[in-house]
Amino acid sequence: MKQKLSRSLFLIPALALLSIFVVYPVVNTLYLSFLSPEGKFVFLSNYADLLTRREIINPRGFARGFAFGALPHNLLWTLIHLPLTVFFGLLLAVILRHVKGGVIIKSVIFLGMVTPMIIGGVLLRFIFDGRAGIVPVVLSIFNVAPRTLTAHPDTALIALILGSVWIWAGFSMVLYSAGLETIPKELYEAAQIDGATPRHIFFKITIPMLKPITTVVVTMTLLWNLRIFDIVYAATMGGPGGATNVLALQMFFYAFRRLEFNSAAVVATILMLLAMVAATPMIRSAWRESR
Amino acid sequence: MFKRLLTLTLLIVLVSGVALFAVEDRLVIAVPWAGAELEAFLPVLQAFTDETGIEVTPITLRFEDLAVFLPAQFAAGITVADVIFMWSWFIEEKARAGHVLAITEVIDPADLLVGALDPVTIDNQLYGIAYTGKVKPGFWYRLSFFEKHGLTVPGTWEEFVALLEEIAQIPGIVAPIASGNGVGWPLSDIAEHFLIAFGGPELFKALVAGEIAWTDPTVEAIFADKLVPLLKAGHFGEPTEWTMAKELWWGGDYGLYFMGSWITGMVEDPENLGLFTLPGTEGMVFAIDYAFIPIYTERPAAAKKLISFLATRGQVIQVGKGGHLATYINVPLEAYPPVDARVAELLVGMVVLPDLDDTIGGAFQLAFWDQLKLLWVAPEMLPEVLGILEELAP
Known part of the structure; x- marks a missing residue:
């Protein structure tokens, strides 16, 4: 009994901090999202109104091929960025595992990850610049006329997504590199004795053994995709014509440029719900491990 | 030994504390300039300190950033600086919400260009000053x-x-x-x-x-x-x-x-600069830098002295550094560098207009x-x- 009580006492500081800095803001944001600017309780009206706004979902954008709205942009970001990040991270980790100087190469790749994202955004602006950037120069080898990819609405979003793969791939590479080291060598040796080909070894041993790492990489990348802000803010400010706008940036504009705090709270709540869905696999995995 | 060390430390803390509070007033001003532009502003602050004995520390803050955190600061009853340079629309909005100190008694509108103070005047009360400006010629x-x-x-x-x-x-x-x-x-x-x-x-x-x-x-x-x-x-x-x-x-x-006219201070050889407007142009945007005092300043009297200085005599020093045009009407033409004098000449006969997006x-x-x-x-x-x-x- 005494032991239980002392355990509970130790929980109090953490619970107090969580209540003040997490629970209260979350509940208050949720409550704010149900209020009109005049403070009247309107329940889901703000949500209905927001989801019909052009900056959130833009049906006309689908017809012409750009500026789909912040919500579809986030989804598109996830659809392209997530598989590429997982693929390149794994590929780099496997390739560089036995390469001489692989550690140095990995460190260089990981630099993108430790660079502040706001600086990453500025770098992307210059990397895709038609006059000074390296990407248009490389593309010109394939007879693509050089142009500033982030300045044109039809290429700006994809340019930022691919740029962010470069920034984030270092994260998945490091996790997969660590994961590869945990796979027992005996498994590979046994497979080789049984006559398994490298392809079989990779798909039947490496990939299944890396499943917990993949769960972490996918979840963290999903969460990162949902809260993407600084790269877009620094590189394009959501433009041109809203072609690169994302939910977190729109939330910022609602809150601090339009001073529409209820709209900002609605976006924040939608982001929170999406994040909860994204985090479910990792929470489940952690739960299973703890049991 | 330990006692001596403790006494010495306490003495140092005490002396430095006295030195800190010996300065009667110490103001902080938020400016949008950095680098060479800030360097050109420092002599203005130095002249103010020489005249009043009040020290002023400038901090660089972009308008876009101020627009983000000033509303939160004002809601909490605090301010990042005693005098703040900001968009006129923001000053007007915050003045209407009661966050800006009225400075009607320390500024004579007749000292400044006609209409320059209009964006920061509400019901005959003045809430900001027009410092220098730049034309977009x-x-x-x-x-x-x-x-x-x-x-x-x-x-x-x-x-x-x-x-x-x-x-x-x-x-x-x-x-x-x-x-x-x-x-x-x-x-x-x-x-x-x-x-x-x-x-x-x-x-x-x-x-x-x-x-x-x-x-x-x-x-x-x-x-x-x-x-x-x-x-x-x-x-x-x-x-x-x-x-x-x-x-x-x-x-x-x-x-x-x-x-804008600030380009004269950004090129290697300003004497090699030529300029023309679109044929038939009858007006020119004169983008003025506005400044205000938040009511949350702890030194309103000193801040008023600074803002009054910036609206008048400070501008004489500023224009001499290049890239700025005065709103203070008593600045002599000789105070300008030659290239800015040419820009100022372009304004003759033109209708002076506010910056559209900065005003809205x-x-x-x-x-x-x-x-x-x-x-x-x-x-x-x-x-x-x-x-x-x-x-x-x-």
């Missing part, structure tokens, strides 16, 4: 470039278009006009110049006041008949980060660059910048661009 060019290629300043619209076509033919030229980018304001300056040149100052004022629609045929015609054909013809370069665009223009990749502000300002970035690369989207601007206009 027109297209800058290198005299040596025009001389080398036998180019002349246009006197009509047709001559202007012919000049652009002539520049486009020069080997090595990427586009006749460089397009500065950043958050988007350089393109808004060009659009404003076209609106003034072809719509006249009255139409421009009506747009600022929200008395005419952006989709009005008169406004649409200016874009559709003048600006859009130039964009479609490739006479404007791709939007490029504005300081980089300046370097490329100065290096000969572009023939012309539309920029808020969501419109962001949309104006963003939609112009879109128009620059997709001019065929003009109707949609104007439609969005109309939705957010006052």
